[in-house]
Amino acid sequence: MAKVKLQSQNISKVFKTRKAELKVLDNCSIELKENEFVSIVGTSGCGKSTLLNIIAGLLPPTSGKVIIDGQAIKGPGRDRGVVFQSYTLFPWLTVEKNILFALKNTKLSNKEKSELVKDYISSVGLSGFENSYPKELSGGMKQRVAIARALVYKPAVMLMDEPFGALDAQTRGMMQELLLKVWQEHKTTVLFITHDVDEAIFMSDRVLIMTARPGKIKEEISINLNRPRNYEMLTSPEFMALKRQILDAIRSETLKSLELKS
Amino acid sequence: MKKNSMFEIREEIPRHIYIIAGVTFIAAILLIWQIVTQLKLVNPLFLPSPMDIINEGIRQIKEGILVKDSRISIYRIVVGWLFATVIAVPIGILMGNFKFFEGLLEPFVDLVRYMPVVALIPLTILWAGIGDFQKFLILFIGTFFQEVLMVMDNVKNVPLDLIKVGRTLGLSRYEILKDIILPASMPAIWDTFRITIGWTWTYLVVAELVAANSGLGRRIMDAQRYLATETIIFGILFIGFLGLVTDYLFKFLGHKFFHWNKGR
Numbered sequence: 001m002a003k004v005k006l007q008s009q010n011i012s013k014v015f016k017t018r019k020a021e022l023k024v025l026d027n028c029s030i031e032l033k034e035n036e037f038v039s040i041v042g043t044s045g046c047g048k049s050t051l052l053n054i055i056a057g058l059l060p061p062t063s064g065k066v067i068i069d070g071q072a073i074k075g076p077g078r079d080r081g082v083v084f085q086s087y088t089l090f091p092w093l094t095v096e097k098n099i100l101f102a103l104k105n106t107k108l109s110n111k112e113k114s115e116l117v118k119d120y121i122s123s124v125g126l127s128g129f130e131n132s133y134p135k136e137l138s139g140g141m142k143q144r145v146a147i148a149r150a151l152v153y154k155p156a157v158m159l160m161d162e163p164f165g166a167l168d169a170q171t172r173g174m175m176q177e178l179l180l181k182v183w184q185e186h187k188t189t190v191l192f193i194t195h196d197v198d199e200a201i202f203m204s205d206r207v208l209i210m211t212a213r214p215g216k217i218k219e220e221i222s223i224n225l226n227r228p229r230n231y232e233m234l235t236s237p238e239f240m241a242l243k244r245q246i247l248d249a250i251r252s253e254t255l256k257s258l259e260l261k262s
Numbered sequence: 263m264k265k266n267s268m269f270e271i272r273e274e275i276p277r278h279i280y281i282i283a284g285v286t287f288i289a290a291i292l293l294i295w296q297i298v299t300q301l302k303l304v305n306p307l308f309l310p311s312p313m314d315i316i317n318e319g320i321r322q323i324k325e326g327i328l329v330k331d332s333r334i335s336i337y338r339i340v341v342g343w344l345f346a347t348v349i350a351v352p353i354g355i356l357m358g359n360f361k362f363f364e365g366l367l368e369p370f371v372d373l374v375r376y377m378p379v380v381a382l383i384p385l386t387i388l389w390a391g392i393g394d395f396q397k398f399l400i401l402f403i404g405t406f407f408q409e410v411l412m413v414m415d416n417v418k419n420v421p422l423d424l425i426k427v428g429r430t431l432g433l434s435r436y437e438i439l440k441d442i443i444l445p446a447s448m449p450a451i452w453d454t455f456r457i458t459i460g461w462t463w464t465y466l467v468v469a470e471l472v473a474a475n476s477g478l479g480r481r482i483m484d485a486q487r488y489l490a491t492e493t494i495i496f497g498i499l500f501i502g503f504l505g506l507v508t509d510y511l512f513k514f515l516g517h518k519f520f521h522w523n524k525g526r
Contacts, residue, residue: 058426075429082430088423092445092522102431104441133522153431 002033005189006055006157011064012214013050024050026214027064032157032189037180039192039200041246042210043254048193051215052161055191056082068156081150085162087142089134095121095145096130102149120148123182140171147179151186158183158190164199173231176202180229197246201239202229209249212257219249310492315499318492327481332504335466335478338394342401342469343462347455350406354413359443364414375407379465383472392473404465409458416450417443449520456512463505478504 013025024047032038040048053059055066057076066073068080089098099117108116121127124144134142143163150158163179164172176199183190194200200207204223211218223242225233233239268275292312298304299311306314322328356363382403390396420443428438470479478501485493 056430058429076432077430078432080430082427084423084426086421086423088421088427090424090442090446091524092448092520101441104437105432135522135524150430 002035004031005034005069006032006191007067008051008055009065009067011051011054011061013047013054014062023214026216028216030208030217032191035187035189036206037183037190037192037204038206038208039194039204040208040210041194041197041200041250042215043212043250043257044195045257046210046213047215048210049161052159052191052193056080056159078153079156081153081155081158083143083146083150083160083163085165087139089142089145091134094131094133095126098145099149099152102153106153116152120152123185124148125178139167140175143167143175144178147182151182151188156189158188160190160192162194179203184228197243197250198234201242201246202234207246209246212253218253221246307489307491310495314492315496318496322496331476331478331481334476338397338401338469338477339462339466342398343405343459345398346402346406346409350409350413351451354410355417355439357410358414358417359439371407371410379404380468387473396473397469400469401462401465404468405458405462408461409454412454412458413451416447416454419450420446449516449523452512452516452520456509456516459508459512460505463501463508466501
């Protein structure tokens with residue numbers, strides 16, 4: 001039995017405005033084992049990004065707690081690496097210095113730091129671009145640097161909030177394979193938010209489906225496809241069956257949320 | 263798609279046409295001006311010819327007046343603007359990042375910002391005398407209250423996600439300010455410098471309006487007394503020219519410093 005790495009226990013989140021209260025998460029509990037790759041899918045507005053922000057420590061929950069390696073979190077910290085959907089590289093720093101930035105405040109020597117950075121640049125396939133500035137990179141390349149930056153300080157858990165959401169379909173496919181390769185190379189635990197069902201199945205060990213708002217986990221589906229995964233699996237019958245199952249679950253939630261609105 | 267027009271919406275045009283157009287426009291105005299004065303359509307007292315203006319410039323250079331005036335005025339501009347900037351930048355950064363400072367200072371800044379600077383001259387003389395310090399004070403008041411709000415906006419435009427990255431990397435608030443917000447907003451703040459020093463130039467005449475015995479602005483005010491229209495027009499054009507040079511200098515340095523910035 002692999003040990004439990006990340007737990008969110010009964011997380012609820014209520015956003016208060018002057019006029020109304022909006023319950024976004026309702027007793028949402030998840031659990032990730034060490035080195036597991038878990039995706040969360042759900043209709044838009046179901047609170048999946050809110051959950052990730054709470055786990056990242058960027059947003060306090062209204063109730064419930066987040067536990068990493070047995071310790072309750074108190075805000076953001078270096079035990080979690082986060083990759084956002086938007087491009088978040090520092091435009092005034094080169095690729096190399098962007099990644100190096102994440103090693104600020106570590107006790108490593110300069111030599112150790114630059115070796116680590118070199119390592120991660122090559123594992124995201126950007127050797128030769130060390131001295132490029134973000135404005136010279138494509139969207140996919142920027143996200144690769146962001147992934148390297150979030151991994152280089154070896155956080156216990158990687159949190160990814162639709163990191164490929166802004167990329168075109170072809171680039172996205174390549175990035176998924178690259179992320180799986182990096183994940184296998186560096187052995188880490190990943191929580192991945194997406195609304196793309198194909199992406200969730202292709203990458204994950206488990207897919208968690210969220211209910212419509214207020215969000216909690218509706219269903220959990222284990223993905224027993226062999227690793228390493230390759231793009232041919234995307235059209236296999238097993239893949240299609242899983243996709244059908246997940247789409248059905250999401251669709252019923254989408255319908256619910258539409259009825260609520262009308 | 264065929265592009266045969268110079269007037270496609272937001273399309274680039276050849277660089278040389280872009281430059282020639284700007285130069286031609288100025289040349290055309292000068293030409294019309296010359297014709298109007300040569301045909302004596304206007305009394306020279308109201309509008310001297312471009313040649314009169316050029317001769318006035320040559321006279322001021324020969325007599326050493328221009329260099330002396332420029333030196334004192336540039337000195338006042340630089341000190342007045344630096345005085346405003348050194349205070350506006352840290353306060354603007356505080357206002358842009360901490361709601362408390364925004365709430366504390368914005369109503370006051372907005373109030374002062376709409377006070378007419380010219381009307382403050384008597385007070386500044388009362389408080390600061392008639393020396394250079396009074397000139398600095400006028401330039402400071404004309405510049406600071408606009409600049410501080412612009413710096414606040416520059417800082418607020420730093421994407422929240424960059425700040426979030428800093429937080430997830432475990433940086434302290436001070437480190438986020440120093441290592442993320444400041445460098446991220448620097449190109450915009452630099453642009454604010456460029457724009458505000460332009461305003462400082464426009465307040466020069468106001469600063470030298472009263473109780474000054476030298477400077478480019480003073481020269482213009484004196485000329486008014488003797489109806490030396492060519493001195494007035496030359497003075498105005500020369501201040502405009504120095505302002506333009508300053509602007510280009512800032513643009514040029516901005517390109518150098520912030521080459522990593524998009525769209526530069």
